[in-house]
Amino acid sequence: IVPSQASSDGFLKCLSGAIPTQLLYTQSSPSFTSVLVSSIRNPKFATPATVKPLVIVTPTNASHVQAAVVCGRQNDVRIRVRSxxxxxxxxxxxxxxxxxxxxxxxxxxxxxxxxxxxxxxxVDSGATLGELYYAISKASSTLAFPAGLCPTIGVGGHFSGGGFGMLLRKYGVAIDNVLDATLVDAKGRLLDKQAMGADVFWAIRGGGGESFGIVLSWKVNLVPVPPTVTMFSVPKSVNEGAVDILTRWQEVAPALPDDLFIRVLIQKQVADFQSMYLGTCDTLLPLMGSRFPELGLNRTHCKEMTWIQSVPYIYLGSTATVEDLLNRTTDTTSFSKATSDYVRQAITKDVWVQIFAWLAKPNAGLMITDPYGGKISSFPESATAFPHRGGVLYNIQYMNFWSAATNGSAQIKWLKDFYAFMAPYVSQNPREAYVNYRDLDLGENVVVGNVSSYQSGKVWGEKYYKGNYQRLAMAKGEVDSDDYFRNEQSIPPLVATK
Ligand code: FDA
Structure with missing residues (x-):
C-alpha cells in the first residue's frame, strides 16, 4: 500500500516533533543526495530511476530510532534501515x-x-568493521574479532546475515560470537536479549537484516590471536597446474588445522591461493609441506605481521595502513552483480577444466571460494539462523563488474549462465546461498493481504536459511506479525494458528 500525501505529511510532522530537524533530510533538502549516496556501494542503485526514500533519518541516539518507528507506524510509512x-x-x-x-x-x-x-x-550497528577492528587493536594486540574482509562494511547488516572472514575456521561467523544485542522492535520498544526473548535473539543472529526490527548495538566476544600471523598469496595459472591444485585444495583446505585458512580467488586463467595463518612462517612451512605440498609454498611467500596489520593488507593492499581502516569512504565507480553457492562434494577435475573455460569467455567475472570446516562447521544447523555448517566444503561467491559505459547486461548474462552451469556441482534441495551475498534473482516476496506471504518467501528463504526458514517466520510472527519491517527479501510472519 502506497501511503497518501496526507500520511507522508503526517509522518514528516511526527518526525520533526520528536527528532531534531537537522537529523532529517527530505528529498528537497540540499544535502539529501549526498547523505543518500554517502554509503551506496553499488552505483547501479544511484540512478534517476532508483526508487528513493521520502526522508532519511540520521539518529544520534536510541530515542530517535524509536520515534522514527512510532511515527512510521502511525502514518503507514515503512522504514528501511541502513548501517x-x-x-x-x-x-x-x-x-x-x-x-x-x-x-x-x-x-x-x-x-x-x-x-x-x-x-x-x-559495538553499535552503524560502526564499520574497520572501526571495530581498529578499536579492538587499540585495546589489545592479541585480541581480534572474526568477521568480513572489507573494512567499510557496516556491523548492522553484516552481523544480521552471519558475517565471515579469514578467522571463520578458527572462530566461526561473527554471530557465533554475539552475546547480547539491543533492538528497536515494530512497536518502538527498546529491547535487550532478555526482553526480546530467545526466539527473536536467535533470529537476529543470521536471519538477515530488516525483518525483526532495528538492531542498535551488539555485545561481542573478542577472540585471542597470536602476536604474529602469516599471510601469503600464491597465484597459479592453468599452465602451472591450477586445475590439479584446485581439485586437491577442495579436500585439503576444509580439513586443515583451524589456524590455517586458505581461500582462492579465481579469475581469468589464474587461481590465487590467499591465506592467513595464526602463527609464524617457521611453523607454517612444515605444515604446508606435509598437508598441501602441491602449492609449493616457500619462505619468500610468507609475509609476517600483526593481526590488525593483516586487515588492511588483505583488502586494501600492501601499502595501506591500520589508520586506513577508519576511512568510511567507499569506491562507487564499479558496478557489480553477485550470487553464491555452497559446495558439499568436491568438484571433479574435468569440471574445473570447464569452469576455467567459462572464466575465459568475454565479459566473464570471477569466483571466490572460502573453505569451511573447523569452528564454523562445528555447530548444528539450527544453533543459529545461519545454517551453512557441517558438511559444507566451501562457499563460492560469483561476481561480475562493469563500468558506467555499459548497462552490464553482458556481464549479468554471463553470471546467470555460469550459475546455471554450476547447478549439478553444488548443494541441492535446497541449492544453498549466503544471505549476505544477497541476490534478488533467487526470489522475491509476494505481498498478500498486506503481509509478505510465507510461501513466496520459502523460494529464496530455504536457500538462505535451510530448515531454519520456518522458525524465522515464527519469530517474525512473534515480534512483527503485521509485517511492518519488510523488503523484497524479508522474513514473512508466520503466526501459529490455535
Ligand atoms: P546495509 O546497510 O546495506 O544493510 C544490509 C541489510 O541489512 C539491509 O537489508 C538492511 O536493511 C539491513 N540492516 C542494516 N542495518 C541493520 C540493523 N542495524 N538492524 C536490522 N537490519 C539492518 N560478507 C561477508 O560475510 N564477508 C565478507 O568478507 C564480505 N565482503 C564484502 C565486500 C564488499 C565490497 C561488499 C559490498 C560486501 C561484502 N560482504 C561480505 C557482504 C556484506 O556482509 C553484506 O552486504 C552486509 O549485509 C552489509 O552490511 P551493511 O550494514 O554494510 O549493509
Missing part, C-alpha cells in the same frame, strides 16, 4: 518497486567500547 550500505541489492536505501518509505541511517551511531579484561565489546 554500512553494502547490501548487494541496495535494499537498505532503495525499493525495487514504487513505494513511499523512509531510511533510518545509523552511520552516526557507531561507538565501540572494548572491555579488554573481559575480552568483550559493545
Amino acid at each position: 554500512g550500505g553494502h547490501d548487494y541489492e541496495g535494499l537498505s536505501y532503495r525499493s525495487e518497486r514504487p513505494e513511499v518509505f523512509a531510511v533510518v541511517d545509523l552511520a552516526s551511531l557507531r561507538s565501540v567500547t572494548v572491555d579488554q579484561k573481559a575480552a568483550t565489546a559493545w
Whole structure:
C-alpha cells in the first residue's frame, strides 16, 4: 500500500516533533543526495530511476530510532534501515518497486567500547568493521574479532546475515560470537536479549537484516590471536597446474588445522591461493609441506605481521595502513552483480577444466571460494539462523563488474549462465546461498493481504536459511506479525494458528 500525501505529511510532522530537524533530510533538502549516496556501494542503485526514500533519518541516539518507528507506524510509512550500505541489492536505501518509505541511517551511531579484561565489546550497528577492528587493536594486540574482509562494511547488516572472514575456521561467523544485542522492535520498544526473548535473539543472529526490527548495538566476544600471523598469496595459472591444485585444495583446505585458512580467488586463467595463518612462517612451512605440498609454498611467500596489520593488507593492499581502516569512504565507480553457492562434494577435475573455460569467455567475472570446516562447521544447523555448517566444503561467491559505459547486461548474462552451469556441482534441495551475498534473482516476496506471504518467501528463504526458514517466520510472527519491517527479501510472519 502506497501511503497518501496526507500520511507522508503526517509522518514528516511526527518526525520533526520528536527528532531534531537537522537529523532529517527530505528529498528537497540540499544535502539529501549526498547523505543518500554517502554509503551506496553499488552505483547501479544511484540512478534517476532508483526508487528513493521520502526522508532519511540520521539518529544520534536510541530515542530517535524509536520515534522514527512510532511515527512510521502511525502514518503507514515503512522504514528501511541502513548501517554500512553494502547490501548487494541496495535494499537498505532503495525499493525495487514504487513505494513511499523512509531510511533510518545509523552511520552516526557507531561507538565501540572494548572491555579488554573481559575480552568483550559493545559495538553499535552503524560502526564499520574497520572501526571495530581498529578499536579492538587499540585495546589489545592479541585480541581480534572474526568477521568480513572489507573494512567499510557496516556491523548492522553484516552481523544480521552471519558475517565471515579469514578467522571463520578458527572462530566461526561473527554471530557465533554475539552475546547480547539491543533492538528497536515494530512497536518502538527498546529491547535487550532478555526482553526480546530467545526466539527473536536467535533470529537476529543470521536471519538477515530488516525483518525483526532495528538492531542498535551488539555485545561481542573478542577472540585471542597470536602476536604474529602469516599471510601469503600464491597465484597459479592453468599452465602451472591450477586445475590439479584446485581439485586437491577442495579436500585439503576444509580439513586443515583451524589456524590455517586458505581461500582462492579465481579469475581469468589464474587461481590465487590467499591465506592467513595464526602463527609464524617457521611453523607454517612444515605444515604446508606435509598437508598441501602441491602449492609449493616457500619462505619468500610468507609475509609476517600483526593481526590488525593483516586487515588492511588483505583488502586494501600492501601499502595501506591500520589508520586506513577508519576511512568510511567507499569506491562507487564499479558496478557489480553477485550470487553464491555452497559446495558439499568436491568438484571433479574435468569440471574445473570447464569452469576455467567459462572464466575465459568475454565479459566473464570471477569466483571466490572460502573453505569451511573447523569452528564454523562445528555447530548444528539450527544453533543459529545461519545454517551453512557441517558438511559444507566451501562457499563460492560469483561476481561480475562493469563500468558506467555499459548497462552490464553482458556481464549479468554471463553470471546467470555460469550459475546455471554450476547447478549439478553444488548443494541441492535446497541449492544453498549466503544471505549476505544477497541476490534478488533467487526470489522475491509476494505481498498478500498486506503481509509478505510465507510461501513466496520459502523460494529464496530455504536457500538462505535451510530448515531454519520456518522458525524465522515464527519469530517474525512473534515480534512483527503485521509485517511492518519488510523488503523484497524479508522474513514473512508466520503466526501459529490455535
Ligand atoms: P546495509 O546497510 O546495506 O544493510 C544490509 C541489510 O541489512 C539491509 O537489508 C538492511 O536493511 C539491513 N540492516 C542494516 N542495518 C541493520 C540493523 N542495524 N538492524 C536490522 N537490519 C539492518 N560478507 C561477508 O560475510 N564477508 C565478507 O568478507 C564480505 N565482503 C564484502 C565486500 C564488499 C565490497 C561488499 C559490498 C560486501 C561484502 N560482504 C561480505 C557482504 C556484506 O556482509 C553484506 O552486504 C552486509 O549485509 C552489509 O552490511 P551493511 O550494514 O554494510 O549493509
